[in-house]
Amino acid sequence: QPDLTQPPSASGTPGQRVTISCSGSASNIGNNAVNWYQQLPGAAPKVLILNDNQRPSGVPGRFSGSRSGTSASLAISGLQSEDEADYHCASWDDTLDGWLFGGGTKLTVL
Amino acid sequence: QVQLQQSGPGLVQPSETLSLTCTFSGGAFNSHYYMWIRQPAGKALEWLGHIRYSGRVNFNPSLRSRINMSIDKSKQQISLELTSVTAADTALYYCASSGLLTGNQAWGQGTVVRVSS
Numbered sequence: 001q002p003d004l005t006q007p008p009s010a011s012g013t014p015g016q017r018v019t020i021s022c023s024g025s026a027s028n029i030g031n032n033a034v035n036w037y038q039q040l041p042g043a044a045p046k047v048l049i050l051n052d053n054q055r056p057s058g059v060p061g062r063f064s065g066s067r068s069g070t071s072a073s074l075a076i077s078g079l080q081s082e083d084e085a086d087y088h089c090a091s092w093d094d095t096l097d098g099w100l101f102g103g104g105t106k107l108t109v110l
Numbered sequence: 111q112v113q114l115q116q117s118g119p120g121l122v123q124p125s126e127t128l129s130l131t132c133t134f135s136g137g138a139f140n141s142h143y144y145m146w147i148r149q150p151a152g153k154a155l156e157w158l159g160h161i162r163y164s165g166r167v168n169f170n171p172s173l174r175s176r177i178n179m180s181i182d183k184s185k186q187q188i189s190l191e192l193t194s195v196t197a198a199d200t201a202l203y204y205c206a207s208s209g210l211l212t213g214n215q216a217w218g219q220g221t222v223v224r225v226s227s
Contacts, residue, residue, distance in 0.1 A: 033213075035213075035215070044204055044217040044218065044219055044220050045155070045204070045217055046217070047214065047215045050212070050213050050214060050215075051213055056214050088154075088155055090155070096157075096170070096171070097168050098157045098159065098160065098168055098169075098170060099145065099147075099157040099160075100157065101147075101154055101155040101156065101157065102154065103153075103154045104154055104155070
């Protein structure tokens with residue numbers, strides 16, 4: 001059972017806005033920033049969002065992140081077929097003194 | 111652009127030692143710390159541990175008795191060893207680097223490791 005909770009699946013139609021949630025606790029999301037990763041089929045995870053809401057170079061502005069309390073969210077606007085992938089959240093955990101990952105959310109573009 | 115290239119065997123015998131290597135290129139080796147992460151088929155990513163340029167390590171408590179990491183500065187490589195493996199250690203293993211100033215990460219291509227006789 002992952003320590004960060006994500007919905008197992010999400011879906012949307014092209015052009016729609018979808019959000020994916022990530023729920024943790026005081027020792028991780030409540031006190032530390034969240035990263036989001038996109039994992040295309042057969043590929044390694046790629047960083048989409050760093051430090052709650054920063055997009056690395058090359059990541060489209062359609063992707064945005066936010067954090068409040070012990071939860072975080074990834075929003076994807078203007079959904080495209082190539083966004084179909086698994087999305088993972090991660091946060092440093094002060095008790096573990098290491099990274100915790102969510103269980104991943106499989107996004108389907110209908 | 112930082113790149114990480116993983117190498118190591120894809121099949122390990124039960125009770126033996128899993129050994130993987132990750133070679134860094136395209137940036138300042140001493141400006142990052144390095145992690146190993148694994149993903150069993152259909153399951154979540156799991157942080158195994160990380161190693162800093164100084165050699166200081168942090169391991170996931172669930173693996174602390176079986177895991178080791180090392181760093182070879184001359185070759186810009188980091189290595190993972192996991193001893194006494196069982197079928198439960200079968201997974202896709204990744205190395206990753208994290209920039210000390212930016213937090214930006216690069217991931218290796220992944221290595222499928224199967225524990226089987």
